[in-house]
Amino acid sequence: MDSTVVSGGVNVGTQSRRVRAGRNRAQAGLVVAVTGAASAPGTQLARRLAASEDIRQVIALDRVRGEADDVTWRVIDVTDPAIVTRLTGVDVVIHAAVDLNVTDDVAERSHRNVRGTQAVLTASAAAGVRRVIVLSSAMVYGADAENPVPLDEDAPLRAPADGGLISDLLEIEALCARSRRAHSGTAVTVIRPAAVVGPGVDTVLTRHFEAPRLLVVRGAEPAWQFCHIDDLASALEFVAVNDIDGPLAVASPGHLDQEAVEALSGRGRAEMSESFVFGTAGRLHRLGVTPAPVSELHFVTKPWVVAPERLTAAGWRAEYTNELALQALMEAVGGRHALASRRIGKRETAATLGAAGATVAILGTAVVIRKARRRKRG
DSSP states (O other), X not given: OOOOOEETTEEHHHHHHHHHHHHHHHHHSEEEEEETTTSHHHHHHXXXXXXXXXXXXXXXXXXXXXXXXXXXXXXXXXXXXXXXXXXXXXXXXXXXXXXXXXXXXXXXXXXXXXXXXXXXXXXXXXXXXXXXXXXOOGGGGOOOTTOOSSBOTTOOOOOOOOSSHHHHXXXXXXXXXXXXXXOTTSEEEEEEESEEESTTOOOHHHHGGGSSEEEEEXXXXXXXXXXXXXXXXXXXXXXXXXXXXXXXXXXXXXXXXXXXXXXXXTXXXXXXXXXXXXXXXXXXXXXXXXXXXXXXXXXXXXXXXXXXXXXXXXXXXXXXXXXXXXXXXXXXXXXXXXXXXXXXXXXXXXXXXXXXXXXXXXXXXXXXXXXXXXXXXX
């Protein structure tokens, strides 16, 4: 005789089995900590992880409490060595507190990027974390006219240390390499996305598209590739659940040429010689007009396309094409205007200037340089 009780139209026996299965899955699921969880990409990632059936608990770490729900918030600065006390019982740490955004305090950004990564890696090893996933960027490969399209994930890191963001990223990569050697019990996987776009992303690359015209070096053949933050979040979740070793590129498949980008974005071009563009940008930087190194210009004028072969071989797929990602970027920058990566209509310091998107600054360089020299003489 079937002893299953039916109450209110619900098979209680079936319901109990589902509850037990849910508890078993929760007990078997991963505990994942996310640094930088209050940022836009971090919030997106934390929410996605919280909805995953493979993850039992999400621990959100940042200096302030963010907007993600259904997570356990532990407020702390990632540069604080005491972060080790917040990682007890954690299986996987996703270090997303690597800041790629435009800032008016480059030194502070560098401190947080490098010291934060060092603290997280050391604390994770001390806490017995099984894997640390560190967000870097495909910019570490360098942008060069001779780059193959696409670059292999194991290609050498040829980006020059420039004293800015690229230097941060190269130091982060070096810290990860040292951590693998020093702490064999904690695996370290580096994630290298293409140009990240989406809500809350504000980099020199996204501000390039806020300029009225897109800078093009005469004779160059730029190749544009993007990574939407939704795809970045899904890739990070996929790596956390499936234990994939890196380095791992994350990007929309393929790339767009300059003509396609101009047609899709509705932006025309400002085409100039390479010597004029980089010579002028160098002078602007030396005069203190633009604190961002000239190297930023390479990433909007030369190719650095990657192929996410390891992730796609494991079964991950990007939801956004490059066309859709560019559309999302243009929607995000709609109504905003930037010249030399400086927003018009806002009182921003000169430190927000970048080389990328410097169309107007370069066109008006003679005036800028004369004024700067007069100020220096004064």
